[in-house]
Amino acid sequence: MFSFCTDPDTLSDLAWMACYLTTGKHLNFYYAFGTVLVLLAITAPTALAFGFAGASAARSRVLPLSLLGKGYIAIVRGVPDIAFFMFFVIALDQGLEFLKHQWVCPDWDQPIRQGNDFLVCQAAKVPLGTSPQWMHKTYSFFVAVFTFAIVFGAFAANVLYGAMRAVPRAQLETAEAYGMTHRQTFWRITVPQMWVYALPGLSNLWMVLIKSTPLLFLLGVEDIVYWARELGGTKTPRFTDYPHGDWRMWYFLVLLVFYLAFTRVSEVVLDRVMARLTLGQATTGGDAQRKAEA
Amino acid sequence: MSCVQTIMDYGLRSLGYGERLLPRTDFTLCQQFTLIGSGLIWNIYFGALALIAGFFLATALALGKGARPAWIRKPSEWFIFVFRGSPLFIQFFFAYFLFLSLKGVSPVFDPFSSAWLGALVVLFFNTAAYSAEIFHGALKSIPRGDVEAADAYGMSGWPRFRRIIWPTMLRLAWPGYTNEAIFLFHATTLVFFSGFPAQQQKGDALYYASYFADKTFNPFIPYPILAFYFVLLTLAITGIFGLINRRLNRHLPAEQRRKIRLRPNLIR
Numbered sequence: 001m002f003s004f005c006t007d008p009d010t011l012s013d014l015a016w017m018a019c020y021l022t023t024g025k026h027l028n029f030y031y032a033f034g035t036v037l038v039l040l041a042i043t044a045p046t047a048l049a050f051g052f053a054g055a056s057a058a059r060s061r062v063l064p065l066s067l068l069g070k071g072y073i074a075i076v077r078g079v080p081d082i083a084f085f086m087f088f089v090i091a092l093d094q095g096l097e098f099l100k101h102q103w104v105c106p107d108w109d110q111p112i113r114q115g116n117d118f119l120v121c122q123a124a125k126v127p128l129g130t131s132p133q134w135m136h137k138t139y140s141f142f143v144a145v146f147t148f149a150i151v152f153g154a155f156a157a158n159v160l161y162g163a164m165r166a167v168p169r170a171q172l173e174t175a176e177a178y179g180m181t182h183r184q185t186f187w188r189i190t191v192p193q194m195w196v197y198a199l200p201g202l203s204n205l206w207m208v209l210i211k212s213t214p215l216l217f218l219l220g221v222e223d224i225v226y227w228a229r230e231l232g233g234t235k236t237p238r239f240t241d242y243p244h245g246d247w248r249m250w251y252f253l254v255l256l257v258f259y260l261a262f263t264r265v266s267e268v269v270l271d272r273v274m275a276r277l278t279l280g281q282a283t284t285g286g287d288a289q290r291k292a293e294a
Numbered sequence: 295m296s297c298v299q300t301i302m303d304y305g306l307r308s309l310g311y312g313e314r315l316l317p318r319t320d321f322t323l324c325q326q327f328t329l330i331g332s333g334l335i336w337n338i339y340f341g342a343l344a345l346i347a348g349f350f351l352a353t354a355l356a357l358g359k360g361a362r363p364a365w366i367r368k369p370s371e372w373f374i375f376v377f378r379g380s381p382l383f384i385q386f387f388f389a390y391f392l393f394l395s396l397k398g399v400s401p402v403f404d405p406f407s408s409a410w411l412g413a414l415v416v417l418f419f420n421t422a423a424y425s426a427e428i429f430h431g432a433l434k435s436i437p438r439g440d441v442e443a444a445d446a447y448g449m450s451g452w453p454r455f456r457r458i459i460w461p462t463m464l465r466l467a468w469p470g471y472t473n474e475a476i477f478l479f480h481a482t483t484l485v486f487f488s489g490f491p492a493q494q495q496k497g498d499a500l501y502y503a504s505y506f507a508d509k510t511f512n513p514f515i516p517y518p519i520l521a522f523y524f525v526l527l528t529l530a531i532t533g534i535f536g537l538i539n540r541r542l543n544r545h546l547p548a549e550q551r552r553k554i555r556l557r558p559n560l561i562r
Contacts, residue, residue, distance in 0.1 A: 082483050083524075086504055087517040094511075211381040218487060225387065232391070249391035256380050256388055263379040 020242045029227040033258070035141070036213045036224060043148045044209065048202075050153025055160035056186075069157065076154030082215060088147040089219050100124040137222070144219040152209055159201035164190055166197040196277045203270040210262055214255075228252055297324040308332040308496050316495055316505065323515070326506050330519050333499035334527070339410075340498075341479040344417035348425055348478075351418070353460075355426035360433050370426070377423030382416075382481055386488035389416045409490035417485075421478045428474060432467035433459070465542045472535040476528050499523060 004011070005019035020026070057069030076084065101108065101124035108121050127135045167190050175185040217225035232248030278286045303313040305328055317325050358370030377385070393406040406412045436459060444450075444458040464471075483500040486492045492501055499520055506516035 081480070082487070083500055083503065083517055083520050086500075086507070087513045090507060090511070090513040094513075214381045214383040217383075225384070228387075246391070246395065249388065249395050252384060252388035252391055255384050256376075259380040259384060260376065 032224045032227050042145050046149040047152035047156050050149050051156025051160050054157030058161050073154050073157050076151055081151055084151055085147055085215055089143055092143055097124055140220050144216055144221050155205050159198050163194040163198035167193045199274055199277055224255055228255055300324045301328050304328045305332055308335050310496050321510055326516055326519055329502040330499050333497055333502040334523050336498035337482045340417055340482040343414055344421050345475055345478055347418050348421035351422035352425035352429055356429035356433055359430045374423045374426050377420050382420055383484055383488055385416050390489035409485055413485040413490050424474050428467050428470040432463045435466055436462045468539050475531050479527055
């Protein structure tokens with residue numbers, strides 16, 4: 001990175017550190033922080049959409065649909081999430097390959113499950129065995145995003161379901177009195193008003209989502225945990241210009257601080273959003289704001 | 295091989311007794327049930343011990359957070375913030391590597407780098423922090439009348455705490471604490487995926503479940519078995535905590551008793 005980095009053995013401590021922290025692998029490590037942020041940025045809205053769909057389904061007056069919604073919420077919430085993550089990644093993978101297999105190789109006559117193996121024809125591999133490295137990485141990233149979205153969608157569905165029921169009954173009755181249909185009441189009255197009731201739950205969920213991002217590591221994405229283990233391990237002079245002992249403790253300390261800072265910033269921002277949303281609402285929070293002003 | 299034989303061989307495999315080699319081919323349903331169930335011993339061990347030990351630290355931390363002097367309040371607040379604000383997964387990793395480095399300092403730290411003690415310490419601190427927040431909330435919502443009544447009876451200091459404040463705090467916090475307990479048991483599945491090695495393949499339920507999923511490429515059997523065990527475990531915890539809840543609320547008229555509403559399972 002820097003011009004003086006050509007011979008690390010001769011450098012002073014500070015310069016050595018500067019060179020060490022800007023090696024190519026470290027840049028990958030810094031990129032991984034970006035990966036985490038991108039994951040959050042994609043997952044949060046997707047999970048919210050899943051949650052909205054789940055909550056609307058659970059509220060539906062069509063019985064199968066409401067059972068589907070409630071079942072989705074109940075199943076995902078009842079099992080340790082990490083098990084869910086590990087299950088889903090394989091299940092999604094195999095599901096996709098199975099579907100593609102049916103599509104691409106209809107005249108394949110061998111069974112797909114042969115004892116301990118899951119065999120589909122070569123053309124049905126997702127992604128294809130011949131595709132470049134970045135395709136594999138992108139694919140595993142999106143499988144991870146999808147898994148996160150499904151799991152957190154169930155939590156969000158639960159929060160939104162409660163929030164939809166918390167909208168004061170009088171508001172809905174007024175809408176009915178104006179002759180609105182169910183659909184109109186839902187979109188014009190319930191949905192705009194539910195957010196203030198949903199926000200405490202959703203902000204809780206956001207915190208949890210932040211804290212679950214290290215599980216990316218278990219899903220096979222090269223995230224910050226992966227790089228922290230990789231870079232922190234003991235390095236001998238034989239393989240690298242920057243030998244050092246076992247520094248994994250310090251790398252994980254950095255991660256710990258990163259997450260703490262992220263949590264703190266989110267807390268502050270969410271408090272502001274909540275203050276903005278309660279403004280003028282008929283809740284105890286809104287009353288308290290009015291009193292504070294007066 | 296009959297199923298009874300399998301249970302004899304693998305029932306205590308997670309503790310290192312019985313057959314040394316894990317099954318490698320021709321996995322039967324019985325083997326999967328037995329091994330995953332055997333792994334559950336570790337989950338119960340971690341969960342139960344951390345919960346019991348954490349309960350006392352949590353009470354202390356909750357009182358500390360509510361205390362007036364800054365030198366008590368600040369450390370408690372920071373402890374709670376650090377353990378609630380960072381992922382348990384990272385805490386496990388950090389603690390493991392910390393203990394590894396401390397090993398070089400003094401042999402006292404040797405056992406800490408294996409899961410049975412090291413992970414237990416992390417879980418203990420973690421659950422103490424989460425429970426302390428619940429207890430602190432309960433402490434703040436103790437009805438003023440209760441405390442005034444205690445004052446009127448001439449109670450103060452330790453007797454007032456032991457006979458009025460503490461029981462009321464527990465009563466108010468219990469539903470939340472039940473969820474925390476369920477949650478903690480779910481969190482124990484992270485132990486063997488976070489640095490702490492499973493020596494001689496002595497792992498927990500998830501460890502064996504993922505072993506089978508890896509070997510058979512079929513996640514649809516071991517993970518549902520795991521889920522089944524955890525649903526049972528959750529029911530057991532709810533049952534036990536429900537009994538305690540009944541006892542805590544026994545002086546209240548029937549309709550005022552607070553039912554525990556289950557809201558388990560969010561990642562920490």
